[in-house]
Structures are given as C-alpha cells and as structure tokens.
Amino acid sequence: MKMARMLEEPGWLRHADKEAGYLVGVSGGADSMALLHFLMSAGFKRLVVCHLNHKSRGEESDRDADFVRGVAAGMGMPFELGNWSHAGGSSFENAAREARHRFFAECAQGHGVRKVLLGHHADDQAETVLWNLIRGSYGLSGMTESQRLTVSGVEMELIRPLLGARKSELRAWLEARGLPFREDRTNLEPVTVRNRLRLEAFPLLDEIAGRDAAAAMARAASDGRELQEIKTWAVEHAAAVDPQGRLHVRRLMELPEPVRRACVFDFLRNAGIPDLDRAAVDRVLAMLEPGAPSKVMLAGGRVVRRKEARLRLD
Amino acid sequence: MKMARMLEEPGWLRHADKEAGYLVGVSGGADSMALLHFLMSAGFKRLVVCHLNHKSRGEESDRDADFVRGVAAGMGMPFELGNWSHAGGSSFENAAREARHRFFAECAQGHGVRKVLLGHHADDQAETVLWNLIRGSYGLSGMTESQRLTVSGVEMELIRPLLGARKSELRAWLEARGLPFREDRTNLEPVTVRNRLRLEAFPLLDEIAGRDAAAAMARAASDGRELQEIKTWAVEHAAAVDPQGRLHVRRLMELPEPVRRACVFDFLRNAGIPDLDRAAVDRVLAMLEPGAPSKVMLAGGRVVRRKEARLRLD
Numbered sequence: 069m070k071m072a073r074m075l076e077e078p079g080w081l082r083h084a085d086k087e088a089g090y091l092v093g094v095s096g097g098a099d100s101m102a103l104l105h106f107l108m109s110a111g112f113k114r115l116v117v118c119h120l121n122h123k124s125r126g127e128e129s130d131r132d133a134d135f136v137r138g139v140a141a142g143m144g145m146p147f148e149l150g151n152w153s154h155a156g157g158s159s160f161e162n163a164a165r166e167a168r169h170r171f172f173a174e175c176a177q178g179h180g181v182r183k184v185l186l187g188h189h190a191d192d193q194a195e196t197v198l199w200n201l202i203r204g205s206y207g208l209s210g211m212t213e214s215q216r217l218t219v220s221g222v223e224m225e226l227i228r229p230l231l232g233a234r235k236s237e238l239r240a241w242l243e244a245r246g247l248p249f250r251e252d253r254t255n256l257e258p259v260t261v262r263n264r265l266r267l268e269a270f271p272l273l274d275e276i277a278g279r280d281a282a283a284a285m286a287r288a289a290s291d292g293r294e295l296q297e298i299k300t301w302a303v304e305h306a307a308a309v310d311p312q313g314r315l316h317v318r319r320l321m322e323l324p325e326p327v328r329r330a331c332v333f334d335f336l337r338n339a340g341i342p343d344l345d346r347a348a349v350d351r352v353l354a355m356l357e358p359g360a361p362s363k364v365m366l367a368g369g370r371v372v373r374r375k376e377a378r379l380r381l382d
Numbered sequence: 383m384k385m386a387r388m389l390e391e392p393g394w395l396r397h398a399d400k401e402a403g404y405l406v407g408v409s410g411g412a413d414s415m416a417l418l419h420f421l422m423s424a425g426f427k428r429l430v431v432c433h434l435n436h437k438s439r440g441e442e443s444d445r446d447a448d449f450v451r452g453v454a455a456g457m458g459m460p461f462e463l464g465n466w467s468h469a470g471g472s473s474f475e476n477a478a479r480e481a482r483h484r485f486f487a488e489c490a491q492g493h494g495v496r497k498v499l500l501g502h503h504a505d506d507q508a509e510t511v512l513w514n515l516i517r518g519s520y521g522l523s524g525m526t527e528s529q530r531l532t533v534s535g536v537e538m539e540l541i542r543p544l545l546g547a548r549k550s551e552l553r554a555w556l557e558a559r560g561l562p563f564r565e566d567r568t569n570l571e572p573v574t575v576r577n578r579l580r581l582e583a584f585p586l587l588d589e590i591a592g593r594d595a596a597a598a599m600a601r602a603a604s605d606g607r608e609l610q611e612i613k614t615w616a617v618e619h620a621a622a623v624d625p626q627g628r629l630h631v632r633r634l635m636e637l638p639e640p641v642r643r644a645c646v647f648d649f650l651r652n653a654g655i656p657d658l659d660r661a662a663v664d665r666v667l668a669m670l671e672p673g674a675p676s677k678v679m680l681a682g683g684r685v686v687r688r689k690e691a692r693l694r695l696d
C-alpha cells in the first residue's frame with residue numbers, strides 16, 4: 069500500500085510511457101524484484117529482464133541467476149544474462165558497477181532500447197549522500213532519478229523510480245504479496261564501505277539523534293539537486309560569457325563572489341580543462357583583481373589570458 | 383604554526399579592525415583560550431573577557447571561572463562573569479546557548495561593544511553540519527563566520543574566526559607554547575548529541591571511510607553557504623515580485639521549478655508567514671497551475687489570492 073503510494077507520487081512514473089521498451093536490472097534481491105513486480109502491475113508492456121552474474125558468491129550467484137531467469141520466464145519477458153568476475157584493479161564495487169553498465173549497453177543495443185530501470189531506493193540514496201559528503205564531493209549530492217550515460221558508444225538513460233521508497237517498504241510490499249526474492253548475504257557483512265555505512269553508521273546516527281537519519285539524508289539529496297539547478301540557472305543568467313566565448317571581467321566583478329566562482333568553474337569545465345579543482349578556479353579568479361598576472365597556466369597545457377577586460381582560454 | 387597560517391588566511395581577520403572593542407567568550411577550554419591568546423598576539427587592543435559560569439559541574443565550574451578571571455587579570459583585560467544554572471524546560475544545550483546570548487547582550491550593553499568573538503572551530507562546524515543534516519535542515523547548513531543576532535533588544539554580531547582550524551591544532555598550538563587551559567571532562571562523556579557525534583559517530587565514519595570525515599563536513603559547510611548565496615542572488619535576479627509587491631505569475635512560470643519555489647518561499651518568508659514549510663510553499667505553487675483555486679489560506683490567518691495574473695498576500 070504504502071509503496072504504491074510512494075511510487076505513484078509525482079516523478080518519473082507520472083510521465084512514463086508504458087508502451088515503450090525498457091531494460092530492468094534485476095539482481096533477484098528485494099529491491100529489484102519489487103521494481104519488476106511493480107512495473108508489471110502498473111501495466112508496463114515491454115520489459116527486458118537483465119541480470120549480471122557477478123560470480124562473487126559461487127553457487128549462490130548461479131542460483132540467483134537461475135531464479136531471475138525463472139521469474140522472467142514466468143512473466144513472459146525476455147531475459148538477458150551476463151557473466152562477470154572481478155579481475156582485481158579498482159575496488160569490487162566500482163568494477164562491478166562499470167561491468168553492469170557495459171552489460172546494460174550490450175543489452176540496450178541488442179534490444180534497441182535505451183532506458184534502463186534500476187531498483188535503487190531511499191536507503192541507497194542516504195548512503196550515497198553520506199558517502200559523497202565524507203569523500204568531499206561538492207555540496208550535497210546523491211543519485212538522480214534520471215541519469216544520462218554513454219557506455220561503449222551507447223547512449224542510455226538510467227532511471228531510478230524507487231528513490232522515494234524505503235528498503236523496508238519494498239520488502240514489506242513483497243512479503244505482503246508472498247512474492248519471493250533472493251537474499252544476498254554479503255549485504256549483511258560489514259566489509260564494504262556501503263555495507264558498513266548501512267549496518268553500522270546509520271544505526272548509530274539514528275540512536276544518537278533519536279530520529280531516522282537515512283530518511284533525512286535521502287531528502288537532503290533533493291535539496292542538493294534543487295540547489296544545483298538553481299546554480300545552473302544563476303550561471304546562465306549571470307551572462308558572464310560574451311558572444312566570442314570569453315569571460316567578461318566587468319560583468320564578473322558585478323556578481324557576488326559565489327556566483328562569480330560558479331561562472332568561472334562552468335566556463336573552465338565547458339572548455340574541457342582536466343583535473344578542475346578549487347585551486348585552479350581560484351587562480352583564474354585572482355586574475356580579476358587589479359594588478360594580477362594577465363596569464364595563468366592550467367592543466368593540460370591550457371592558458372587563460374586577460375586582454376581588453378576579457379578572459380580568453382587558449 | 384599551522385594554526386597561525388589558518389587564522390591568517392582570508393576571512394574575518396584580514397579585515398578586522400584591531401582597534402575596535404570586542405567581547406570574547408572564554409570558557410577556559412582549549413578553543414576559547416587559543417582564540418584569546420591569538421587575538422592578543424595579533425595585536426587586538428580592546429578585548430573584554432566574558433565568562434558564563436554554567437554551574438553544571440559544581441566546584442569545577444567555579445574553578446573554571448577563577449581561572450578565566452586570572453587570565454583576564456594577567457592580560458590586563460576587563461572581565462565579566464555571569465552565573466546561570468539550568469532550570470529545566472528545553473535541553474541543557476539549547477538553554478545554555480540562550481543564557482550565553484543573554485549574558486553577551488548584557489556585557490555588550492555594559493561595554494558599548496557589539497561584536498562578540500567565539501572559539502568555535504572546524505570540528506564544531508562538522509558536528510553542526512552532520513546534526514543539521516540528520517535533523518532535516520534544508521540543504522547543507524553550518525555555523526557562519528559572522529552572524530547577526532538581536533537579544534533583549536541588543537543587536538550583536540557573533541564572529542567565529544577559528545572555524546577553519548581543527549580542535550587538535552588549537553590544542554597543539556597552546557601546548558607548544560606552554561599555555562594552560564581547563565579541561566571540561568563532560569566533553570568526554572558520550573551523553574549529549576554533540577558529544578556522541580564527536581566521540582562515537584565521527585571516529586566510526588573516519589574508520590569506515592578511511593578519511594577525515596570531520597574535515598570533509600566542515601568544508602561542506604562552505605559549499606552550503608556558497609549555494610545559499612547563489613540562491614539569494616538567483617531569487618533577486620528572477621525578479622518575480624512586481625512593484626506592487628505581488629508575485630508575477632507569468633514571470634514565475636518562465637523559471638525552472640527550483641527557482642520558482644525559491645522565489646515563492648522568499649516571498650512568503652518576507653511577508654512573515656509563520657511555520658513556513660514545504661507544504662505551504664507547495665500549496666502556493668499549485669495556484670500557478672491552470673484551473674487551480676484562486677485563494678489559499680496559510681497559517682496565521684493569511685490568505686494568498688490570485689488576481690490579474692498576480693499573487694497577492696492579504
């Protein structure tokens with residue numbers, strides 16, 4: 069009940085085309101099984117069930133794959149199976165995410181479908197917000213309901229319709245209907261950063277604060293998106309770039325410092341400056357002050373020059 | 383060394399008038415003692431040492447007061463002592479903060495001084511950011527370096543020059559100079575929310591993430607302030623209020639949703655609508671849609687009316 073309410077709230081589902089084709093990432097766990105059943109009961113017609121066998125849990129992984137294959141068969145949906153195992157190098161979490169993206173890109177091409185539905189929910193979102201905050205990402209950032217991604221030359225849209233639902237609601241929804249799902253016991257092992265945030269940090273924060281910390285952090289992700297959109301609009305309206313694509317010094321100086329900084333950041337990012345960080349932006353901002361150097365070197369051999377009250381990037 | 387570097391970085395100190403009078407809140411702990419010594423050595427001339435005895439730790443509290451009185455005498459500075467004990471009601475932390483503010487207001491009037499310097503540092507800031515996030519404050523919010531506050535009719539500016547410095551740096555700075563300070567052992571008791579965040583949550587987050595979570599959260603407060611200033615600028619430039627002080631419906635509809643929301647929020651807040659929350663803003667935003675009601679009641683008996691493509695507040 070509650071889940072249906074959340075899923076029917078404004079957002080992606082309100083405007084979704086139920087006749088269109090979609091890939092659905094299904095691990096077999098509660099999150100993605102709830103997503104799949106919900107899409108079915110909401111009347112989506114052309115779903116392709118995609119499962120990447122991570123091979124990380126031996127026979128258990130194979131049984132997950134068999135289960136999802138069975139579910140797809142039972143629902144009369146096409147099933148795509150990929151196999152992947154971690155070859156080392158980057159962390160398991162990062163490597164697995166990249167492998168899933170490559171797998172989705174293959175399925176997308178095979179089926180002529182570009183939209184990929186994923187079962188990420190509010191608790192995943194809260195973990196992402198907290199993790200990004202600790203990592204020092206700018207502002208407040210979480211996952212977005214819709215994310216464009218190009219992998220192996222395939223442009224896809226990743227869609228997360230369940231970001232507003234709690235994990236406990238998804239499980240309760242499945243259990244109330246007697247719908248089976250697989251338990252990934254590694255989710256209960258406090259080994260990866262995500263698992264430890266979920267299993268150790270959030271329970272402690274809940275207890276200290278006497279409130280639902282994950283709910284607050286998941287909501288904070290919306291604030292973060294909202295502020296990001298306001299910033300984008302502000303940069304556009306600051307109109308600090310002249311028709312020749314140069315930064316207009318006088319115009320920049322009329323802006324409050326944070327808006328000015330955002331304009332310079334945006335200008336450098338659009339020019340494809342690599343390794344763009346606060347220090348690089350600071351060096352360009354310093355060029356606006358009286359008596360400042362009229363030339364600054366940036367990463368990648370790029371140069372910013374001040375001439376005729378404009379900053380030009382060469 | 384390191385602390386001096388941080389304190390001399392751009393910010394309040396760069397522009398501070400060292401001849402002006404300031405109150406300094408001094409508990410006797412490392413934070414405020416570092417602040418006091420730093421101000422002395424930076425050449426501030428007219429400091430008033432203000433100590434509020436919280437009476438919460440019996441004889442220990444009285445000894446703190448004696449210590450700070452002695453320090454002030456040794457430095458040849460005026461000393462103001464206030465006494466306060468918690469009478470119940472709101473939480474100790476909130477009641478103590480209010481009592482300090484009232485005490486500062488009295489001292490401010492007595493000395494004809496309006497600026498109050500406080501020893502809050504980066505670790506305090508990190509706790510504030512995390513706590514506000516869990517409490518569900520909008521966006522990312524921490525303490526500001528400068529905060530205007532009116533208490534008992536006295537307008538004051540609270541200034542926190544140490545927000546960029548870590549607690550460990552302040553202690554190390556004092557210890558390297560053999561400068562004494564008082565230990566408040568209740569800071570080591572995991573009882574209040576703040577103490578538990580400091581003593582339990584941050585160490586766990588550091589360990590999980592393998593990084594300095596407090597440093598990242600303290601920096602995030604700057605992002606939050608920056609985004610807030612950009613938002614303020616955006617609302618101003620959206621120019622959604624007409625010369626008669628009404629919201630301009632067509633102008634609002636041209637704005638992206640988050641900017642529109644920020645304009646409506648700002649409009650209602652400036653009109654002094656009590657208990658302004660997201661739901662109230664949503665109800666006013668809904669008036670912009672075709673076929674919506676032309677009248678919405680808000681808290682405090684205030685009414686928003688749509689007429690001639692304007693929203694007016696009565």
